[in-house]
Amino acid sequence: MGGVRALNPLDAAYAGSKRINAQYGRTYFLATRLLPPERRPAVHALYGFARVADEVVDNPGPDPAGDLLALEGALKSAFDGGPTENPVLLALADTVHRYSIDRDLFSMFLQSMRMDLTVTDYADMDELARYTHGSAGVIGLMLLPVLGTVSPEAAPHAAALGEAFQLTNFLRDVGEDLDRGRVYLPADHLAAFGVDRDRLTFARAHGPDRAVRQAVAHFAAVARARYREAEPGIGLLDPVSRPCVATAARLYRAILDEIAEAGYDVVTRRAVVPTGRRAALAAPGIARCVLARVARTRGPAPGA
Structure with a gap:
């Protein structure tokens, strides 16, 4: 009597990371569908790990610092080939080995996660940039070997895109971050509009005033x-990766459009791009994705 064949542990680990990506990162997941199938699992593995670390600091247990330290130790062991019962780390270690991803990038990422345990405000954009490089810029650098490049000059642009995504998240989540006691928007930029934490907190309860809206528009x-x-x-x-990344950028920029259409109210509501609009924004990427794969299958034209 036949049955469903069980996945081996590594395939099951990748499948679990894919579920995490699909559940918590809908924008990233939609864009990832435009990658060649063989490259998608690595992106899911990287997202899954980032999500696990995020959960430690955003929904902390009794000892989040200890939990992060334990995660870092388990990560190093997995990278070194040690056994792991954590499927996310199993998939991640395989991805890092398969694509020769720089392991130091993960230490930088976890350092920014530690900052979330103690830092609740940023004095200026330079302070914030140190956080966003570790929390998001390095994610772009981790992805480069998976996406493939035609030039080593891609690295700073990849980091910049990760940081652009992070800045967009900061704006979208101002209200939720306030509830967690955090303000990511730099204090000196807020002060230029007469805004501070107290004014944001008041706006969270009573709605944004003109100054808060102007500050959000600036960011x-x-x-x-x-x-x-x-x-x-x-x-x-790599040409086959361009539609995925271009679509991700287009989808995330659309969050900024939604914020603008809401009159820059990010304190009482969370900007969400409607499903229909997301599909419309992804459509051009699907067409370019097909063309890129056809071109790769056929190879270069004679004389190209």
């Missing part, structure tokens, strides 16, 4: 500038 402009810095790097990626 949206900062995020858009970061996307412009990142954009030239898309053309430096």
Whole structure:
């Protein structure tokens, strides 16, 4: 009598990371569908690990610092070939080995996660940049070997795109971060509009005033500038990866559009791109994805 064949542990680990990506990172997951199938599991593994670390600091247990330290120790052991019962780490270790991803990038990422346990405000953009490079810029660098490049000059653009995504997340989640006691928007930029933590907290309860809306509009402009810095790097990626990354950027920029359409109210509501609009934004990427795969299958034209 036949039955469903059980997945081997590594395949099951990758499948679990894919479920995490699908559940918690819908925008990333949609864009990842535009990658060649053989490259998608690595992206799911990287996302799954980032999500696990995020959960330690966003929904902490009694000892989040100890939990992060334990995660780092388990990660090092998995990288060194040691046994692991954590399927996310199993998939991640295989991805890091398969694509020769720099292990130091994970230490930088976890350092930023530690900052979330003690740092609740940022004085200026330089302070925030140190956090965002570790929390998001290095994610772009981790992904580069998976996506493939045609030029080593892609690295700073990849980091910039990760940081642009992070700035967009900061704007989208201002209200939720306030509830956690955090303000990621730099204090000096807020002060230029007469805004501080107390004013944001009041707006969380009573709605944003003109000054808060102006401050948010300013940060949206900062995020858009970061996307412009990142954009030239898309053309430096492997052609089959470009539709995925371009679509991810388009989908995340759409969050900024939703924020603008809501009158820059990010304290009483969370901007969400409607499903229909997400599909419409992804459609051009699907067409380019098909063309890129056809071109790769056929190979270069004679004389190209």
